Amino acid sequence: MQKIRLFLITLSHFCVDSYATLLQPLLPLLKANLGLSLAQTGFLGTIVSICNISQPLLGLWADRMARRWLVVGGLILATVFAPLMGLAPDYLTLVGILALGGIGVAAFHPQVFSLAGELSGPRRSFGLALFIFGGTLGLGLTPLWAPTYTNHFGLENLPYVSIPGLLFLLLLLRFIPLDNPNFANGKSNAQWRNLGDHAGPLFLITAIVILRSVTGLGFGTFLALLAQERGLDLVAGGIPLGIYNIAGVVGALLVGYLADRIDPKPLVWGSLLLSVPPLYAFIYAEGALASNVLLFIGGGLLMSSNSIMVAMAQELSPENTGLASSLPLGFSWGLASLTLPLIGYLGDHIGVAETLKYLALLPILTAVLAFYLPSRPKDVT
Numbered sequence: 001m002q003k004i005r006l007f008l009i010t011l012s013h014f015c016v017d018s019y020a021t022l023l024q025p026l027l028p029l030l031k032a033n034l035g036l037s038l039a040q041t042g043f044l045g046t047i048v049s050i051c052n053i054s055q056p057l058l059g060l061w062a063d064r065m066a067r068r069w070l071v072v073g074g075l076i077l078a079t080v081f082a083p084l085m086g087l088a089p090d091y092l093t094l095v096g097i098l099a100l101g102g103i104g105v106a107a108f109h110p111q112v113f114s115l116a117g118e119l120s121g122p123r124r125s126f127g128l129a130l131f132i133f134g135g136t137l138g139l140g141l142t143p144l145w146a147p148t149y150t151n152h153f154g155l156e157n158l159p160y161v162s163i164p165g166l167l168f169l170l171l172l173l174r175f176i177p178l179d180n181p182n183f184a185n186g187k188s189n190a191q192w193r194n195l196g197d198h199a200g201p202l203f204l205i206t207a208i209v210i211l212r213s214v215t216g217l218g219f220g221t222f223l224a225l226l227a228q229e230r231g232l233d234l235v236a237g238g239i240p241l242g243i244y245n246i247a248g249v250v251g252a253l254l255v256g257y258l259a260d261r262i263d264p265k266p267l268v269w270g271s272l273l274l275s276v277p278p279l280y281a282f283i284y285a286e287g288a289l290a291s292n293v294l295l296f297i298g299g300g301l302l303m304s305s306n307s308i309m310v311a312m313a314q315e316l317s318p319e320n321t322g323l324a325s326s327l328p329l330g331f332s333w334g335l336a337s338l339t340l341p342l343i344g345y346l347g348d349h350i351g352v353a354e355t356l357k358y359l360a361l362l363p364i365l366t367a368v369l370a371f372y373l374p375s376r377p378k379d380v381t
Helices: 003-020 023-034 036-064 069-087 091-119 124-153 155-175 193-230 232-261 267-282 288-303 304-318 318-337 339-352 352-361 361-368
Strands: none
Touching: 003 069, 003 091, 003 124, 003 155, 023 036, 023 069, 023 091, 023 124, 023 155, 023 193, 036 069, 036 091, 036 318, 069 091, 069 155, 091 124, 091 288, 091 304, 091 318, 091 361, 124 155, 124 304, 124 318, 193 232, 193 267, 193 288, 193 304, 193 318, 193 339, 193 352, 193 361, 232 267, 232 288, 267 288, 267 304, 267 352, 267 361, 288 318, 288 361, 304 318, 339 352, 352 361
């Protein structure tokens, strides 16, 4: 494991995912400023994820590049455009800004996950869990600092948060090898047809991540609005979202560590099943301590299989790691995000809390599908 380089790209992942999730904790403020409905708000939550549907094509392109320029270009787009949402004067402009930032997020991930897998050496699941730690930590901390920042400095000064991403871009260009090891003698080994023998398992992995992401994105997008519905202000409303996202960091690290030592299959379906009771109980919990503990446990279990699913896909197709990584990453999350306007529509009619109750039960079906995942061969480490 090349620890220093893995740490550096983990920091860049932290930046990109911080920008990717910048919208969610600011949704109540943007909703009020622009006079949006919950359905319109739900669509905003889908934009970055919809862009991620393009990740398989970007992944195939990435695998056939001599150098990993999409890591650089994606980081630039996400860093520059996502913070510009603070200057959007109307809904359509906001949609355009979010779309450009979303394209950057989509371009960044396939190549950087492939790179993270290579830098992890034989400890792929744990190395990817550490890498995902950086991104999920960005998801977890952004709901804590973004509302505080905007309360003190205003939305119009949000573009200044691009500065850290630009600094990490310079470090990445200086210290990270961007050459593609699967590209030699002017050609690449990556081809769509190489995935044919593994199409069934890859399809199953993708389906599992889509269903899991419907619950994950639903909670992640509407937790701040649930807090607002219960009378909390913008800063206090960001705390549950931060707890939920940070829980994913802890869950992914623990389960990723275990997955390099035991068959990861039971870790996937077991964590999904165990996530249901605490997520469902969170809706009914009274008191901040009880609700936050339940949310932490449920969110950690729900998101704990992130690195496992990516590692499984990469191991199935080692010569197409960019493309294989994109399937349980942005592509699955992008398809899952298409349900957010429907979730918002339900929230308009039956309330956010009632809608989240149904989402908390969906991992039961997801766990059933996970029973059919292939077990890892004993000689794969």
